[in-house]
Amino acid sequence: xxxxxxxxxxxxxxxxxxxxxxxxxxxxxxxxxxxxxxxxxxxxxxxxxxxxxxxxxxxxxxxxxxxxxxxxxxxxxxxxxxxxxxxxxxxxxxxxxxxxxxxxxxxxxxxxxxxxxxxxxxxxxxxxxxxxxxxxxxxxxxxxxxxxxx
Numbered sequence: 001x002x003x004x005x006x007x008x009x010x011x012x013x014x015x016x017x018x019x020x021x022x023x024x025x026x027x028x029x030x031x032x033x034x035x036x037x038x039x040x041x042x043x044x045x046x047x048x049x050x051x052x053x054x055x056x057x058x059x060x061x062x063x064x065x066x067x068x069x070x071x072x073x074x075x076x077x078x079x080x081x082x083x084x085x086x087x088x089x090x091x092x093x094x095x096x097x098x099x100x101x102x103x104x105x106x107x108x109x110x111x112x113x114x115x116x117x118x119x120x121x122x123x124x125x126x127x128x129x130x131x132x133x134x135x136x137x138x139x140x141x142x143x144x145x146x147x148x149x150x
Contacts, residue, residue, distance in 0.1 A: 041118075044089050047082045049074050051119060054108060057092060058116070061105045091115070 033039045045051060049071060056062060056070050068079055083106060086092035091112035095105045129135060 044091070045115065045118070047085060049078065049082050050086060053079075053082055053086060054091065054112060054115065054119070057106055057108045058113070061095070061107045063103045063105055065103070067106060086112070 045054075052071055053067065056067060062070065064076075064079070064083075067083075068074065068076060071079065074082075083092060083094070087094055090109060093107045093109050095107060097103055097105060129138075130140070
């Protein structure tokens with residue numbers, strides 16, 4: 001009986017997952033991605049505004065309002081979500097100011113600063129990628145289409 005036949009018992013295949021999860025009997029592509037260090041790194045820095053947040057905070061600590069003014073197209077909700085994700089990953093630290101009415105300051109942590117060479121390498125690669133012939137037909141970050149009345 002073939003393994004793809006109806007009613008055949010499912011047996012895990014050895015060697016199908018480069019990064020198997022511990023205790024998993026049969027890895028699938030979702031589990032493999034979840035355990036892959038490269039996909040994890042991309043997910044950590046891959047939010048729409050995360051690189052810009054880290055860049056702005058790398059220059060100096062900022063309060064929430066200052067950071068939002070430095071990034072005028074980001075909504076407060078999205079900025080808050082991305083900051084919380086960066087905090088959860090240990091890249092950004094939130095420091096409440098005393099007295100509380102003064103708000104908070106966000107800082108890039110030493111761990112967050114360890115991404116500097118990664119961002120530098122990605123920046124250099126991106127410059128080469130955008131300069132190559134036909135780059136406009138590939139993946140590019142484009143500004144949103146204006147919804148202004150014509």
